[in-house]
Amino acid sequence: MTFNNRTAFITGAAGRIGKAAAAEFARHGVKLILADIDMEKLDSVVTELRKITPEVYGISMDVSNQKSMEEGFNEIIKRFGKVDILVNNAGAWPKGSSLETSFEEWQKVINLNLHSVFYLSKLFGEKMKEEHYGRIINLGSIAGVVGLHNFCAYSVAKARVMMLTKIMAMELSKDNITVNSISPGMIADKKKPCNGTWLGRSGTGDEVANAILFLGSDDSSYITGADIPVDGGRTLGPHTEK
Numbered sequence: 001m002t003f004n005n006r007t008a009f010i011t012g013a014a015g016r017i018g019k020a021a022a023a024e025f026a027r028h029g030v031k032l033i034l035a036d037i038d039m040e041k042l043d044s045v046v047t048e049l050r051k052i053t054p055e056v057y058g059i060s061m062d063v064s065n066q067k068s069m070e071e072g073f074n075e076i077i078k079r080f081g082k083v084d085i086l087v088n089n090a091g092a093w094p095k096g097s098s099l100e101t102s103f104e105e106w107q108k109v110i111n112l113n114l115h116s117v118f119y120l121s122k123l124f125g126e127k128m129k130e131e132h133y134g135r136i137i138n139l140g141s142i143a144g145v146v147g148l149h150n151f152c153a154y155s156v157a158k159a160r161v162m163m164l165t166k167i168m169a170m171e172l173s174k175d176n177i178t179v180n181s182i183s184p185g186m187i188a189d190k191k192k193p194c195n196g197t198w199l200g201r202s203g204t205g206d207e208v209a210n211a212i213l214f215l216g217s218d219d220s221s222y223i224t225g226a227d228i229p230v231d232g233g234r235t236l237g238p239h240t241e242k
């Protein structure tokens with residue numbers, strides 16, 4: 001995989017998928033700026049990844065807060081000048097059917113999983129335009145493809161992330177910026193049996209990270225507006241026989 005002296009910024013980097021993606025980028029010599037709301041966890045990720053490459057930096061950012069995103073963005077541009085690869089990964093999936101979900105909870109879930117993607121892509125997209133290069137990778141979910149029963153707000157947020165991906169891919173194409181999404185299925189720390197998938201098991205953060213790495217690399221130059229399912233076949237037809 002080719003990376004021509006690139007810098008990546010990953011949100012939610014203290015979590016399962018974000019940390020795995022950061023480790024892959026680190027192994028490929030990409031300079032890393034990692035953000036999370038949980039600084040204790042993030043600090044230990046930064047310490048661990050610095051054993052692979054010294055160029056790993058952590059910043060505190062709450063992606064559900066506009067001011068925090070703006071402050072983080074300004075700090076990053078001041079310290080590092082540019083970001084070539086943006087991975088909008090931070091997210092959470094509180095359970096709740098449409099009738100159970102309060103209006104406040106609805107707004108909170110949409111804000112964290114969707115508005116953050118819009119606003120960070122807008123801030124960094126503007127900067128990528130100046131560089132005439134960029135890779136934006138948004139974390140979707142099978143919830144946004146087929147819907148997850150009892151995860152109403154989350155499913156709606158992730159479906160909208162996929163539409164935002166397509167619209168921004170069209171808009172930023174003239175500036176040599178690609179925008180794609182990845183829709184993981186059930187991802188756990190270890191592979192474990194999972195009946196709903198054709199591969200018969202859950203996936204791991206590393207398996208999602210491989211797709212993020214590819215979309216973030218120079219090699220994915222002719223792919224934009226696409227969604228890559230990393231779901232063991234969960235969104236294929238019903239798993240009725242094997």
Ligand SMILES: NC(=O)c1ccc[n+]([C@@H]2O[C@H](COP(=O)([O-])OP(=O)(O)OC[C@H]3O[C@@H](n4cnc5c(N)ncnc54)[C@H](O)[C@@H]3O)[C@@H](O)[C@H]2O)c1
Pocket residue numbers: 011012013014015016017018035036037038041061062063064088089090091092093112139140141142183184185186187188
């Ligand atoms: N794990 C799965 O099965 C799965 C499936 C489909 C999609 N996804 C998506 O992949 C992404 C990463 O999931 P994961 O499994 O690594 O989750 P995770 O819970 O392990 O990590 C999420 C990280 O985001 C951080 N975070 C939460 N709220 C934040 C905020 N307001 N500001 C900044 N950081 C915040 C958390 O502290 C955590 O470190 C999410 O967008 C999730 O919706 C995950």
